[in-house]
Amino acid sequence: MIYQRSSALFAEAKKVIPGGVNSPVRAFKAVGGDPIFVERAKGAYLYDADGNKLIDYINSWGPMILGHAHEPVVNAVIEKAKLGTSFGMPTEIETEIAELAIQMVPNIDKIRFVNSGTEACMSAVRLARGFTGRDKIIKFAGCYHGHSDSFLIQAGSGAVTFGTPNSPGVTQGTAKDTLLAKYNDIESVERLLQENEGEVACIILEPVAGNMGCIPPADGFLQQLRALCDSHEILLIFDEVMTGFRLAKGGCQELFGIRADIVTFGKVIGGGLPVGAFAARNEIMDYLAPLGPVYQAGTLSGNPLAMAAGLAMLRELNDRSEIFSSLQEKTAYLHKGISRELSRASIAHTINRLGSMISVHFSDMPVADFDSAAAASNENFNRFFHGLLKEGIYIAPSAFETWFLCDALSYDDLDMTIKAVGTAATKLK
Numbered sequence: 001m002i003y004q005r006s007s008a009l010f011a012e013a014k015k016v017i018p019g020g021v022n023s024p025v026r027a028f029k030a031v032g033g034d035p036i037f038v039e040r041a042k043g044a045y046l047y048d049a050d051g052n053k054l055i056d057y058i059n060s061w062g063p064m065i066l067g068h069a070h071e072p073v074v075n076a077v078i079e080k081a082k083l084g085t086s087f088g089m090p091t092e093i094e095t096e097i098a099e100l101a102i103q104m105v106p107n108i109d110k111i112r113f114v115n116s117g118t119e120a121c122m123s124a125v126r127l128a129r130g131f132t133g134r135d136k137i138i139k140f141a142g143c144y145h146g147h148s149d150s151f152l153i154q155a156g157s158g159a160v161t162f163g164t165p166n167s168p169g170v171t172q173g174t175a176k177d178t179l180l181a182k183y184n185d186i187e188s189v190e191r192l193l194q195e196n197e198g199e200v201a202c203i204i205l206e207p208v209a210g211n212m213g214c215i216p217p218a219d220g221f222l223q224q225l226r227a228l229c230d231s232h233e234i235l236l237i238f239d240e241v242m243t244g245f246r247l248a249k250g251g252c253q254e255l256f257g258i259r260a261d262i263v264t265f266g267k268v269i270g271g272g273l274p275v276g277a278f279a280a281r282n283e284i285m286d287y288l289a290p291l292g293p294v295y296q297a298g299t300l301s302g303n304p305l306a307m308a309a310g311l312a313m314l315r316e317l318n319d320r321s322e323i324f325s326s327l328q329e330k331t332a333y334l335h336k337g338i339s340r341e342l343s344r345a346s347i348a349h350t351i352n353r354l355g356s357m358i359s360v361h362f363s364d365m366p367v368a369d370f371d372s373a374a375a376a377s378n379e380n381f382n383r384f385f386h387g388l389l390k391e392g393i394y395i396a397p398s399a400f401e402t403w404f405l406c407d408a409l410s411y412d413d414l415d416m417t418i419k420a421v422g423t424a425a426t427k428l429k
């Protein structure tokens, strides 16, 4: 495959946009080479600026669970756009999508819509601090909750891909209120709670981590966190920006049978438009302005185009709940195939998978937290990435990201992917 035009477009972009991209993970900095410029996409496929067709395992980093340019979603946006694109006044569709989300997700009475996952997590933490009257938060190394200051402490995703887990520009005053625990290690949380008794407002985590590769919670980990939150009167925040409406209708609360106090959403809930949301029971949500004292706002929040896309998406997921098991079966099939090909080539690997999230780590050790994810071979990952790309398979350009499967992927696509893995494996060590 040739990427001449993409490279030319990238050279132009770099002159006017820092690093040529509007979000760092899009650059190929970790794997080397120039990023691919996309022209359009349909179903499971991307069509790039050079006319290549790629099977897409990024799916816009999660939102496109039904595939690209899904007709009901596109049509909903077109019809809404004809009526005006933003009013800064309430619209009926905001209530419709809120009602549906509350019906699909357990333990939430009210939901507020924002414009990104970052905003959702930032607002959820402010709400937790306001509600409890405490300042400190606990987060886990390798978990990513967007780029707001409090979270850029050992964050996952692009923050680790580029080796800058702690960003300059985050003040020490902010950093000291973020306590760092180890994923899947309940003792690391207990220790922090002992050392900071009465000062912690909330524990925030990805209930299935997806920003250091895919790392499911160890047996009992979420239950133990729930119990600790109850005994210390701390709020448990599930950041379901990635997992919400992807792993189950009701997300990880439903999947694991664990109640969170606040849940954040993004990605799928916007159907590919810029949407985030946070939700909780009445007691907590009524603490928000204009009802309560915690301020949170947004000129474009609840934007009609975004709500139309999100509503069309949620409606279909709600009506076709077999999608979740069908995606899981496809992912299991892919897992088996990749594992077979890598084993045949005698390449050390660990594959983590849950639902439609999967990641390949070039390590013969279990990958259960940030340290074990970071211990895998980057060199092999980079060769693997470029090897797959050559065969027309597009995965995230970083070992610290999960792959996402979408409903539009066929078993033929999966077979082509597995075959490409076999070819790419011959170039690994």
Ligand SMILES: *Cc1c(COP(=O)(O)O)cnc(C)c1O
Residues within 6 Å of the ligand: 115, 116, 117, 118, 119, 121, 144, 145, 146, 147, 206, 210, 211, 239, 240, 241, 242, 266, 267, 276
């Ligand atoms: C993507 C992501 C975010 C940030 O969402 P943006 O829309 O990129 O701001 C937050 N948390 C998790 C778990 C994510 O995967």
